[in-house]
Amino acid sequence: MTAPTRVSAPTRTSADLIRAEEPVLAQNYHPLPVVVARAEGAWVEDVEGRRYLDMLAGYSALNFGHRHPALIEAAHRQLDQLTLTSRAFHNDRLAEFAERLAALTGLDMVLPMNTGAEAVESAVKVARKWAYDVKGVPDGQATIVVAAENFHGRTTTIVSFSTDETARGGFGPFTPGFRIVPYDDLAALEEAVDDTTAAVLIEPIQGEAGVVIPSAGYLAGVRELTRRKGCLFIADEIQSGLGRTGRTLAVEHEDVVPDVLTLGKALGGGIVPVSAVVARREVLGVLHPGEHGSTFGGNPLAAAVGTAVIGLLETGEFQRRAAELGVVLRDGLAELAGGGVVGFRARGLWAGVDIDPAIGTGREISERLMREGILVKDTHGSTIRLAPPLTVTAEELRSALAALAKVLGS
Numbered sequence: 001m002t003a004p005t006r007v008s009a010p011t012r013t014s015a016d017l018i019r020a021e022e023p024v025l026a027q028n029y030h031p032l033p034v035v036v037a038r039a040e041g042a043w044v045e046d047v048e049g050r051r052y053l054d055m056l057a058g059y060s061a062l063n064f065g066h067r068h069p070a071l072i073e074a075a076h077r078q079l080d081q082l083t084l085t086s087r088a089f090h091n092d093r094l095a096e097f098a099e100r101l102a103a104l105t106g107l108d109m110v111l112p113m114n115t116g117a118e119a120v121e122s123a124v125k126v127a128r129k130w131a132y133d134v135k136g137v138p139d140g141q142a143t144i145v146v147a148a149e150n151f152h153g154r155t156t157t158i159v160s161f162s163t164d165e166t167a168r169g170g171f172g173p174f175t176p177g178f179r180i181v182p183y184d185d186l187a188a189l190e191e192a193v194d195d196t197t198a199a200v201l202i203e204p205i206q207g208e209a210g211v212v213i214p215s216a217g218y219l220a221g222v223r224e225l226t227r228r229k230g231c232l233f234i235a236d237e238i239q240s241g242l243g244r245t246g247r248t249l250a251v252e253h254e255d256v257v258p259d260v261l262t263l264g265k266a267l268g269g270g271i272v273p274v275s276a277v278v279a280r281r282e283v284l285g286v287l288h289p290g291e292h293g294s295t296f297g298g299n300p301l302a303a304a305v306g307t308a309v310i311g312l313l314e315t316g317e318f319q320r321r322a323a324e325l326g327v328v329l330r331d332g333l334a335e336l337a338g339g340g341v342v343g344f345r346a347r348g349l350w351a352g353v354d355i356d357p358a359i360g361t362g363r364e365i366s367e368r369l370m371r372e373g374i375l376v377k378d379t380h381g382s383t384i385r386l387a388p389p390l391t392v393t394a395e396e397l398r399s400a401l402a403a404l405a406k407v408l409g410s
Helices: 014-021 069-079 094-105 116-135 186-192 218-229 250-254 300-314 317-336 362-371 394-408
Strands: 036-040 043-046 051-054 109-113 143-147 178-181 197-202 232-236 260-263 275-279 341-346 351-355 377-379 383-386
Touching (some): 069 300, 094 260, 116 197, 116 260, 197 218, 218 250, 317 341, 317 351, 317 394, 362 394
Parallel strands (some): 143 178, 232 260
Antiparallel strands (some): 036 043, 109 275, 341 351, 377 383
């Protein structure tokens, strides 16, 4: 019998694929109209073969670029051995991951999770448990102080202390126990912290708000205040950490060691979701079996990739690159100031750029840059964020800045 002839499915164009998503995908994102099919380093390619310089890097999830060879090799090697056991059993990769992550951050213990939001949720739970078991706050009365314009995720509890109505609207009732103060305001923080306060939770640099960098001394002031008031300092380094700002952690710019860190995004190397709460032993030691968990948290594949990420950071190469290339980025943006750029904030390879609204919204500027082969993402009106992979070259950065100048008419 003659075998039936196979008819290959017609190749779908970018427009076809975008249309195909609309009836079957929840519309919780508004992506740029580019359909990525391949990627390597700082570059991606769409289904038609057009190449783009990735100046977003998955909101810092791709700090080491797309498909970094060391990370891909670690993933392939582990895929051939073991991928998941659940935490019902031990696995042979988790101990090294936890040991090296604790050493990298200067803290004691690790609680492995998957996503950034899970890490923040876990930190909130741990802080409350610590407040009851160690600080002696009456049961059910623990409070956590957060900063306005924060972004820590989109779970129900986390949006309970968001000031972004797009994130909050229609999702109540909200979880109580949070106090919101202005960011970069130590006096307001001092007033909000009292005997019920379990923790102060802040981003060392506010990412979603537009890469907002606090005043010099603010992080050190938060550290001093939380020590004096007897509560925890939780630093959310999910976007700012792991090399992005030119240091392993953004808090290092003020020589601060928090009690608790939340990490994610880059910890998975752009391959698998990996997050963690890293903290002092006294803090994470409040957890006991059955009180918190995750089927996939700390799985062997995640631990293998996460350990390879830590290995890249242990050399200091990527922190140095971010610091050195950050000068190129900052100087290039300074040249555009007054030529369509009305303000910017930059630290390492991370910048929030405020565009003159008369020239266009952040979305419009992002679309124009896409047509020039540069991918960025807007936030809050006429602000765009720049966060290229730490593997980007100076020449690539300058080409992105030249494209920005072109679309601004500078």
